[in-house]
Amino acid sequence: xxxxxxxxxxxxxxxxxxxxxxxxxxxxxxxxxxxxxxxxxxxxxxxxxxxxxxxxxxxxxxxxxxxxxxxxxxxxxxxxxxxxxxxxxxxxxxxxxxxxxxxxxxxxxxxxxxxxxxxxxxxxxxxxxxxxxxxxxxxxxxxxxxxxxxxxxxxxxxxxxxxxxxxxxxxxxxxxxxxxxxxxxxxxxxxxxxxxxxxxxxxxxxxxxxxxxxxxxxxxxxxxxxxxxxxxxxxxxxxxxxxxxxxxxxxxxxxxxxxxxxxxxxxxxxxxxxxxxxxxxxxxxxxxxxxxxxxxxxxxxxxxxxxxxxxxxxxxxxxxxxxxxxxxxxxxxxxxxxxxxxxxxxxxxxxxxxxxxxxxxxxxxxxxxxxxxxxxxxxxxxxxxxxxxxxxxxxxxxxxxxxxxxxxxxxxxxxxxx
Numbered sequence: 001x002x003x004x005x006x007x008x009x010x011x012x013x014x015x016x017x018x019x020x021x022x023x024x025x026x027x028x029x030x031x032x033x034x035x036x037x038x039x040x041x042x043x044x045x046x047x048x049x050x051x052x053x054x055x056x057x058x059x060x061x062x063x064x065x066x067x068x069x070x071x072x073x074x075x076x077x078x079x080x081x082x083x084x085x086x087x088x089x090x091x092x093x094x095x096x097x098x099x100x101x102x103x104x105x106x107x108x109x110x111x112x113x114x115x116x117x118x119x120x121x122x123x124x125x126x127x128x129x130x131x132x133x134x135x136x137x138x139x140x141x142x143x144x145x146x147x148x149x150x151x152x153x154x155x156x157x158x159x160x161x162x163x164x165x166x167x168x169x170x171x172x173x174x175x176x177x178x179x180x181x182x183x184x185x186x187x188x189x190x191x192x193x194x195x196x197x198x199x200x201x202x203x204x205x206x207x208x209x210x211x212x213x214x215x216x217x218x219x220x221x222x223x224x225x226x227x228x229x230x231x232x233x234x235x236x237x238x239x240x241x242x243x244x245x246x247x248x249x250x251x252x253x254x255x256x257x258x259x260x261x262x263x264x265x266x267x268x269x270x271x272x273x274x275x276x277x278x279x280x281x282x283x284x285x286x287x288x289x290x291x292x293x294x295x296x297x298x299x300x301x302x303x304x305x306x307x308x309x310x311x312x313x314x315x316x317x318x319x320x321x322x323x324x325x326x327x328x329x330x331x332x333x334x335x336x337x338x339x340x341x342x343x344x345x346x347x348x349x350x351x352x353x354x355x356x357x358x359x360x361x362x363x364x365x366x367x368x369x370x371x372x373x374x375x376x377x378x379x380x381x382x383x384x385x386x387x388x389x390x391x392x393x394x395x396x397x398x399x400x401x402x403x404x405x406x407x408x409x410x411x412x413x414x415x416x417x418x
Contacts, residue, residue: 006098014086022083022383027121028160035078055136055174056120064113070182072407073115077122085385092187099400111408119358126151134358138365139175181366186359193378201394202348203372207289208360210324214284219315222278237277239308246304250297259288289326289352327360330367340401
């Protein structure tokens, strides 16, 4: 591969949407479309046939010797979170392009076609729903499910599609048949600290965790903070604090299963220094690859609710926001990636992903592999997100090895002068 070319391409794409507060290249925004258009230009320069499907996914195809065979696909996304980093998603798209460029440089033909896929709207930052593009491609999305979505400025998703010359009513036409794809690979930064701490070059993902999410309201009684004795208070925040700590303890007890839990939203009312909190709204996120382990944490959370209600005289109402199921990736693909790591001399470990990725939807469509490379300090969704080029290069070399293996690579015969 050409590492300097790959690095330059990454830098050029990241000129689009760059700000003093990090990358801001939201789904279906002018910035994301500019990055998409630049990618299309680069793919065409590499001799690929490019189309954009009804959801805005870019599909760039390098034809194989046998165009009737299912394609070997790889890719990721170009949209970012607000004030995001330069590597999340973007690295995977650039890596896929570099693999194709490298095959071109080496004069390698393949039996199967190769596709680079750049998915639309992987991040939930604009419309509150993630992986829209890959859901549509995998046939997991109905337009009625997202037709109501609007961004913080009141722009509807239909209006956003129209601004990108897309017809929202046709979104379901992005679905593909299983027969079209042999395998899909996504190379991604880990977005966590495990690889760096374990000093491994590659993470081979076996499963992608799914969240169980709840909205909880702890109801107490507001009263004067100076005149209400401690034993007569119904402090909603104090009760909520106990719930937060009990959830943390429950997750720690299930940590050997890789289960985690977070309360990332805590809205206190009325929010005055001299008023005992009347109510607190919490939003709970329990994630893991083991449904049984998640269920244990949820059960202990219910016990915490009952204990707080009884001991503090508070009311607790809750409802389930979502209950998603973990995705287990194809073991044959994971084994193939491990074999390639051994061949190339890369250190690796098998691991799960706590974050969602387009790969989890593609796994419903075809055998799928998700490859991680280290994230410095485990940092992601942040302007300081960083992965060293040597780590990226290792991931791309591994990706190229897998693409050649699954696509049936052949070196072109050179024709001598007569």
